[in-house]
Amino acid sequence: MDNPSQYWSLAQAINTAASRADNRQIFSAMGAQRPGPRELALMLQPQARAHLEQMAARAKSLTARHFGNTVSLYAPLYLSNYCSSGCVYCGYASDRKQPRRKLPFDAVARELDALKREGFEEILLLTGERTPQADFEYVQACVRMASELFPQVQVEAFPMTVDEYRKLNLAGCVGVTLYQETYHPVVYDMMHRWGPKKDFAGRVSAPAHVLEAGMRTVGMGVLLGLSDPVVDSIALYLHAEELRKKYWRSGIAISFPRIRPQEGGFQPAHPVEDRLLAQIVFAFRIVMPDVPLVLSTREKPSFRDGMAGVGISRMSAASRTTVGGYAGAPAEDRGQFEVSDRRSVMEICDMLQAKKIEPVFKNWDAVYTG
């Protein structure tokens, strides 16, 4: 779209139109031959809650059709908690009193080893917004180290230029995750009080830069709870669809982070309860049947177990959201968010297998890209 605030305004209009829907229209949306934004909006209405079980059934069968009975597992690795931005909701915002550290390379190596020993083949390297301590060169160097050990290395960091993403890709990064947080331009501005992340337009255009640089996937998402979660979900879908059609050689993944209690006591203005989050995931599966849908350890075990394979096709496991969390971080450190599912990799695998779902650690080797 020409203007980054158009995702929100268009999503709002679609949502308003859908809000008058009756039962029959909602039921029709669930089985539409080629569902689009209108159908997504219909399935996200409060009236659709009555059909949640049918939505789950459809989501489950579509997930099984496109992913088989598998869920892929990955681990996040926090490289640094330095940050230059003031995001109201984040435990790593630059005004939080919090020990700051960046993993030196020998510690990165220890963390990578620890994750490899746990059996992971896919990892996600994370940092805060761009700082002199954790800058592009640092992330690039960590990607290079990680790609020696892991066939799939992804990055969740600050927005970069196309050229930087290209270099990151060459260093061995195959995908980048970058959440918009919210498509509501005013709320976005209020939530991001200072720092580079205040640049709304820059944030919106970053996923396109990722794909322009030739990355295999881009991970997208909104931080559910900041603004109206239904409108934000529709806006996210509009953005994802636009990218899917333009960068048709690449893939998209959608994550569903929801705001958890933080140090600093941030309370979301639009709290998203379990049923609504499930509804959002099922609806996304129905409108994007072949896109990986991701759920992190922010969510509690019972919710994750229920969602695995029913829409969700990818999960993090045994996550530490502290810097150096796998090979020994100081106990007093607080993570970026609170981990709710603290089960080990083994326990997650047991849970999946009990549900007759195969845990997958490795999808492919980048044989031809080296």
Added chain:
Amino acid sequence: MFPPAYPSLKEQMMKLVVNGEEIESSGSSLPDLLVQMGASPKRVAVMVNGTVISAAERQAVTLRAGDRIEILTFAAGG
């Protein structure tokens, strides 16, 4: 036998290949050739030796013996 009325004209005749067939032409300009072929200038497109000649360029083209000329028109097609 009568002598040729315009002996000089014979020297001006040259062989051209028009739409794959060899013909004798007296004129050396494209518009003259179109007249000779009975083609309405606005209803045909012309190519000389594989080069598309626009209507505006036709006057400036001098034909030489052996030139291959295609005169095309719109016909039915799907």
Added chain:
Amino acid sequence: MKPLVLGDLEFQSRLLLGTGKFSSSAVMLEAVKASGAQIVTVALRRFNRERPSDDLLGPLMTLKNITLMPNTSGARDAAEAVKAARLARELCGSRLIKVEIHPNPHHLLPDPIETYEAAKILAADGFIVMPYMPPDPVLAKRLEEAGCASVMPLGSTIGSGNGIAAGGLLDIIINNSNVPVIVDAGLRAPSEAAAAMEAGCAAVLVNSAIAAAGNPSAMAQAFAAAVQAGSAAYEAGLMARSTTAAATSPLTLFLG
């Protein structure tokens, strides 16, 4: 109804008509009128003074509100198609060009590689490029990136009347395309045109089904009605097919 947008041109009618195979140009003209089509295709042929009736430009120009879309049929590779397109533009001034490169005279299936090459050159040269193509979703994206104003996947082989043979592939093309998708070739019955429109096609191009019908004008009218109905149905949003998937045990109990 929303207009059909091709490059910088807009059209109200979503039925495109081919002019081949009619018993006479008078019958063809009647059918064009009856169809309400605003885009009609023509082919380039060698001028033949013995057959002045071959020339369609004159008769077609008597129709109002018609844009010609010359095709490049007869071209066997990209270079020939580019030449044909430039000749055609000279002749009618229309920038619409149907790139049609089918080297094999029996099945007339398009050569995807030559089509792509020609499309790149012609789009860069300012043409509004409409490529006739196999129903291949990847090729469709490549042609879109090459600058085509539309993609025109075949329903089935030219003149076969086998309808839309690869509906699943057509569906993927529509679902991924940023340019109008026009089914070109293979349609036999108006119901097939309606089905294509219901599936989300932007338009259909019909020739044989009308030209070879018992009453071409009446069939042209029938196709126009079908295209309109299918398009309206798509806009209205079709009812869902039944998706009853009986879960053996409830999936949402964990939500409490």
